[in-house]
Amino acid sequence: MLKVSDWEVSDIIRPVYYARLSHDSLDKSDSTRNQLGDKDKQLALKLCRAGSSHRKFMRQIHVTALVEAPLKHWKEYSTYKISTTENSSSMMHTLTDRKLTPEDFCWGRETEARLKMMDNANEVLEKYWNAPKNKEYAYWEELNDIIGTSFKYKRFIDVSYEQLANMYFQRKVHPHRLREWHQFARWIEELPHSDLILTAAGVDVDNA
Numbered sequence: 001m002l003k004v005s006d007w008e009v010s011d012i013i014r015p016v017y018y019a020r021l022s023h024d025s026l027d028k029s030d031s032t033r034n035q036l037g038d039k040d041k042q043l044a045l046k047l048c049r050a051g052s053s054h055r056k057f058m059r060q061i062h063v064t065a066l067v068e069a070p071l072k073h074w075k076e077y078s079t080y081k082i083s084t085t086e087n088s089s090s091m092m093h094t095l096t097d098r099k100l101t102p103e104d105f106c107w108g109r110e111t112e113a114r115l116k117m118m119d120n121a122n123e124v125l126e127k128y129w130n131a132p133k134n135k136e137y138a139y140w141e142e143l144n145d146i147i148g149t150s151f152k153y154k155r156f157i158d159v160s161y162e163q164l165a166n167m168y169f170q171r172k173v174h175p176h177r178l179r180e181w182h183q184f185a186r187w188i189e190e191l192p193h194s195d196l197i198l199t200a201a202g203v204d205v206d207n208a
Contacts, residue, residue: 001106002073002180004187006156007065012036012193015057016044036193044193048165048200055200058162063191066156070106072149073180080163095147096128096140105150106180114150121146164188165200173201 013031017040020026030037036044047055069077099122107114121143128139170176172185188197195205 002067002069002183004184005066005068007063007187007191009192010060010062012061013040015060016040019043019047019055019057041193044196045199048196052162052200055162058165058196058200059160061161062158063161063164064156064158065187066154067184068152068154069180069184070150071153073178073184074153074155075149076178076181080159080167095143096125099125100147104152106152107150108179117146117148161197162200164191165197168197168203169201173203 013033013036016036017026017029017031020029020040020043028039030039044055044057047057100118102110102115102118105114105118124139124143124146128136128143131139167181168185168188171178171181172188176182188194191197198205
């Protein structure tokens with residue numbers, strides 16, 4: 001299961017406010033320092049419907065979050081990385097610290113095949129721990145090959161509302177079979193003013 005925690009959204013009000021620069025209409029803003037006004041919100045939604053070249057303010061709303069997900073999710077997530085930076089778990093440094101348990105994997109259910117994979121991985125771990133220095137890498141490489149893409153991996157991500165709209169459109173509006181994308185989409189729906197993201201993704205929020 002994908003989990004999102006410790007997330008934070010940067011300022012939304014100022015990017016929307018300065019979206020008015022193109023028509024020199026800053027004086028029409030009805031937002032306050034702490035609240036997005038109704039007129040500004042309707043303008044933002046209008047720009048979101050108009051297309052990516054019109055909703056440039058969405059690129060200036062940033063979200064940071066700690067995401068725990070299986071490697072199979074991160075393989076696809078990398079498609080959406082544009083001028084971003086991340087901190088992540090290190091399999092190089094921590095994979096061999098201890099024996100693996102079912103809690104280290106994102107399994108829909110425990111099966112004989114999955115438990116056997118984990119047991120095989122732990123057997124290789126034992127060999128790694130007892131191997132001479134010149135043999136360690138071979139076992140570490142074998143361990144990486146065995147554990148597969150259900151292994152849990154954490155990343156502290158930095159994305160924009162525009163990137164999230166693109167993810168939502170491609171993985172939720174056009175449903176993806178990987179359940180973690182649907183869990184990620186549910187988190188997106190909980191963000192402040194998430195209707196901006198959904199509208200940019202082509203969702204009719206008034207009739208959703």
